[in-house]
Structures are given as C-alpha cells and as structure tokens.
Amino acid sequence: MTDLTAIARNYLAAWNEADAARRIGLLDAAFTQDVSYRDPIMQGDGHNGITQLIEGVQQRFPGFRFSLRGTPDGFGAFIRFSWNLGPEGVGSVIEGTDIGLIENGRLKSVTGFLDKVPAS
Numbered sequence: 001m002t003d004l005t006a007i008a009r010n011y012l013a014a015w016n017e018a019d020a021a022r023r024i025g026l027l028d029a030a031f032t033q034d035v036s037y038r039d040p041i042m043q044g045d046g047h048n049g050i051t052q053l054i055e056g057v058q059q060r061f062p063g064f065r066f067s068l069r070g071t072p073d074g075f076g077a078f079i080r081f082s083w084n085l086g087p088e089g090v091g092s093v094i095e096g097t098d099i100g101l102i103e104n105g106r107l108k109s110v111t112g113f114l115d116k117v118p119a120s
Contacts, residue, residue: 002102004072008081011098011107012066015054023051032108039096039112061094063087069095077102082115093118 010030017023027047037044037053044053057064065088072081079100084092095116100107 002074002079002105004074004079004081005068007079007100007102007105007107008068008072008083011081011100011110012068012083014050015057015066017054018058020051020055023054027051030107032103032106035107036109037112038110040114057085061085064093067092074102079107092116 007030010026014023014026014030017026024047027050031047031050034046035050037050042053042056044050064085067084069082069084069092072079074080079102080097081100082095082097085094085096086092093116094114096112096114098110098112100111101109
C-alpha cells in the first residue's frame with residue numbers, strides 16, 4: 001500500500017530544502033525523472049524544471065516554509081494534499097492543494113491549485 005503522507009512529506013521536504021546538493025536526494029525521493037508540474041502561475045518539467053521552480057519560490061519568499069495542512073488522501077494512483085506556505089511560527093500567507101499522479105511511490109505529475117493568495 002502507498003504511504004500518501006510520506007509522499008506528501010517528501011514533496012514538501014524538496015520544496016523546503018535551500019541547499020542545492022541536499023535537494024538532489026530529496027528530488028529523487030519525491031519525483032520521477034520525467035515529472036511535470038503545473039499550477040496557475042508556473043510550470044516545470046523534470047528535476048531541472050522543478051529545481052528552477054523551487055529556487056524561484058525560495059528567492060521570492062525568503063525564510064518561508066511549506067507545511068502539510070490536513071491529511072493526504074487519494075485513490076488508485078492519485079494523491080490529493082493541501083499545504084501552507086509562510087514564515088515559521090506564523091500563520092500561512094499562501095495555501096494550496098495539489099493533485100498528483102503516483103508512479104512507483106513517487107510523483108510523476110502534479111497539478112497545483114492556489115486556495116489562498118495575498119492580494120497583489
């Protein structure tokens with residue numbers, strides 16, 4: 001049986017890792033090599049594309065951390081989980097829900113939805 005919580009936590013760990021060398025192992029644990037990511041604001045393919053997205057978010061929101069919101073659920077090869085993004089110890093500034101396709105315990109594709117975004 002697939003551990004949906006572990007998949008979601010691996011995903012968030014990769015997004016939270018600031019050290020590029022350490023992030024490589026986290027990307028391998030969380031994503032297939034041919035992963036695709038899409039949300040209303042950005043998209044990326046493969047580990048290189050995901051790395052660029054992660055670095056962009058970390059530059060735009062320095063010191064912010066992703067955390068799991070609620071309990072992941074899913075069926076078949078699909079997972080759904082929600083997350084928070086904000087400074088540690090402070091309420092979330094951004095919230096989202098992601099839907100992923102799982103292949104061999106890792107995410108092959110992710111479609112992200114933004115549930116809470118600050119006014120521009």
